Amino acid sequence: MTGGRGEGPIKRVVIVGGGTAGWMTAAALARLTAAGVAVTLIESDEIGTVGVGEATIPTLHDFNRLLGIDEDDFVRATQATFKLGIEFVGWGRPDDRYIHPFGRLGRDAVGIKFHNIWLRQTRTAASAREAGRIGDYSIAVQAALRGRFTRPAGDPASVLASLGYAFHFDAGLYAHYLRGLAERSGVTRIEGRIEKVDLEPENGFVTGVVLADGRRIEGELFIDCSGFRSLILGNALDVKFESWQHWLPCDRAIAAPCANPEPPVPYTRATADAAGWRWRIPLQHRMGNGYVYSSAHLEDDAAEARLRATLEGQLAADPRRLRFTAGRRETLWVKNCVAIGLSAGFLEPLESTSIHLIQSGIARLLALFPDRSFAQHEIDEYNRTLRLEYEQVRDFVILHYHATQRDDTPLWRNCRTMSVPDSLAEKLELWRGNARVFRRQDDLFTEDSWVAVLLGQNEMPRGQDPLADALPSDESRDFLAHLRDVIARTAAAMPTQAEFIARHCQAPPLAA
Ligand SMILES: Cc1cc2nc3c(=O)[nH]c(=O)nc-3n(C[C@H](O)[C@H](O)[C@H](O)COP(=O)(O)OP(=O)(O)OC[C@H]3O[C@@H](n4cnc5c(N)ncnc54)[C@H](O)[C@@H]3O)c2cc1C
Structure with a gap:
């Protein structure tokens, strides 16, 4: 029996790569083993994984639910903390800061979006x-x-119902955790380096992969989770990479964990810097830090020196240098190969979206799980939705660079004045008029997310929804005052994150 295209159901799935993408895919596809499908994952210890990817967004709850993961157990196993949003420092003007939160902003009233009520009250200095x-x-x-x-x-009536949260976790521990789940459910792991990908001569379908020791692993469906190498989709099937570097010029990162200087805070920090930005991600056992920068604007050694100088605690491991290009493969599912993770594309981790895009690829693959005929219209549907999703995330990330008043360095001047994708330009035009924000088709980021970033970066619209103008001024003022007060009191009554973790999900100390 050979792999590739044929008739009937798929009986062998081969996952190439054991980073976050590979093990997330394996854990999700493990359920197929009960139906007699063999799921095999191949990874190379010698090559290793990218090993970063510590901040997530709330959609991860859906993935955890799909796998039946107990949240406290997962938090303990991955040294995780809770994430309520991202604090952006210096993105509008160098001395600005704002938080892009998860969950809802305010509360809509009489059919009027909350931000319009707030905007209307900010039109005079006193009411602002x-x-x-x-x-x-x-x-x-x-x-x-x-x-x-x-x-x-x-309880939907409580302001606590409008709270959203995600996690910061240790990417290595997360992959290990998922590996445990996948292997217990019947996924087979093979360690080895793939040297060759075999294609069916007549139709170009993948039939198997050959390891350095000569073993040949056959399959009917191949999931390429080989990271930036894109071993099958990019190399063997020659699917082109579409670069978005002209909009997102950062192409390097240096990652360097340090000791926690204080109890971890429940949010990520992204601080704009001369040639990019720095992340700070607090975990239970350490702090993840990194500098994402443009190599056209900063030398690697200078970037490392800058990161080291800004660490808040003692360096906990040697800094790691990474290279990338923003963009994605033109097509993510070709013949019997689906690329998931870095092999499919990369967007810098400003809004922590990569793990979400992995999860989304998995969910759509499960929804369109093929048989051996590989119906082209189903493959097209997968590609159409994933392409759109990458572009929507891309636009949101570009927004952060473009909606800036900074002109202190060439990077920021370029970003402020560059032309942006039409899809983003249309969104900005709608906002700049009467503060309109619309969430289109499966858009990952909610209207409130767009509002938080636009206002956070001082993109003030000329007007607001005329319906908000019709509200009696004193009523809107009282409404806002009441909401502010309830929110402040509710937040003050919560336990500290440290208390919450100690009570529910304290991770054990890691062995040295
Ligand atoms: C600087 C940086 C920061 C990031 N921060 C975040 C974040 O905060 N949040 C977020 O969601 N995402 C983040 N990401 C993205 C995140 O790290 C990745 O999406 C995630 O780790 C998935 O990687 P992967 O599994 O696709 O690739 P990798 O981790 O590179 O895994 C590739 C796998 O393929 C295997 N492999 C490759 N070639 C072969 C071969 N020839 N034979 C056998 N096996 C092979 C490797 O051994 C490895 O197991 C970040 C990325 C970068 C670069």
């Missing part, structure tokens, strides 16, 4: 002072600023 910042109306922002955390309430 009273209305405060948009973040005053987010329970996630207020809890984050106080270092507090609790899980959202089920």
Whole structure:
């Protein structure tokens, strides 16, 4: 029996790569083993994994649910902390800071979007002072600023129901955790380096991969999770990479963990810097740090020196240098190969979206799981939705660079004045008029996310929804004051993140 295209159901799935993408895919596809499908994962210890990827977004809850993961167990196993949003420092102007929170901003009233009510109250200096910042109306922002955390309430009437959260975790421990789940469910792991990909001469379908020791692993469906190498989709099937570097010029990163200088805060920090930005991701046992920068604007050694100089605790491991190009493969599923993870594309981790894109690829693959005929219209559907999803995330990331008033370095001047994709230009035009924001088709980021970043980076619209103008001014003022007060009091009453973790999900110390 050979692999590749044929008739009937798929009986052998081969996952190439054991990084976050490979083990997430293996854990999710493990359920197929009960139906008699053999799921094999091949990884190379010699090559290793990219080993970064520590911040997530709330969609990870869906993945955990799919796998039946107990959240406290997962937090303990991965040294995780809770993430209520991302604090952006210096993105609008060098001295600005704001939080892009998870969950909802304020509360809509009489069919009017909340941000319009707030905007209307900020039109005069006096009422603007009273209305405060948009973040005053987010329970996630207020809890984050106080270092507090609790899980959202089920009661929709409570402001706690508007809280959203995700996790920071150790990427290596996460892959290990998923590996345990996958192997216990029947996934077979093979260690070895793939040297050759065999294609069917007549139709170009993948039939097997050959390891350095001569073993040949056959399959009918291949999931390429080989990271930036893109071993099957990019190399063997020659699918071109579409670069977005002209919009997202950062192409290097240096990652360097350090000791936690203080109890971890429940949010990521992304600080704009001369040639890019620096991340700070607090975990239970250490702090993840990194500098994402443009090699056209900064030398690697200077970037490392800058990162070292800004660490808040003692360096915990040698800094790691990484190279990448923003963009994605033109097609992500070709014949009987689906690329998931870095082999499919890369967007810098500014909004922590890579793990989500992995998860989304897996969910759509499960929804369109093929038989050996590999119906082209189903493959087209997969490619159409994934392509759109990458582009929507790309636009949101570009927004952060473009909506800036910075002109202190060439990178920021370029980003401020560059032309942006039409899809983003249309969104900006709608916003700049009457503060309109619309979430189109499966858009990952909610209207509130767009509002938080646009306002956070001082993109003030000329007007607002005329329906908000029709609201009696004193009513809107009282509505805002009440909401602000309830949110502040609720946040203050939460346990600190440290208390919450100690009570529910403290990770054991790691062996040295
Ligand atoms: C600087 C940086 C920061 C990031 N931060 C975040 C973040 O905060 N949040 C987030 O969601 N994402 C983040 N990401 C993205 C995240 O790290 C990746 O999406 C995630 O780790 C998935 O990687 P992967 O599994 O696709 O690739 P890798 O981790 O590179 O895994 C590739 C696998 O393929 C195997 N392999 C390759 N070639 C062969 C071969 N010839 N034979 C056998 N096996 C082979 C390797 O051994 C490895 O097991 C970040 C990425 C970078 C670069």
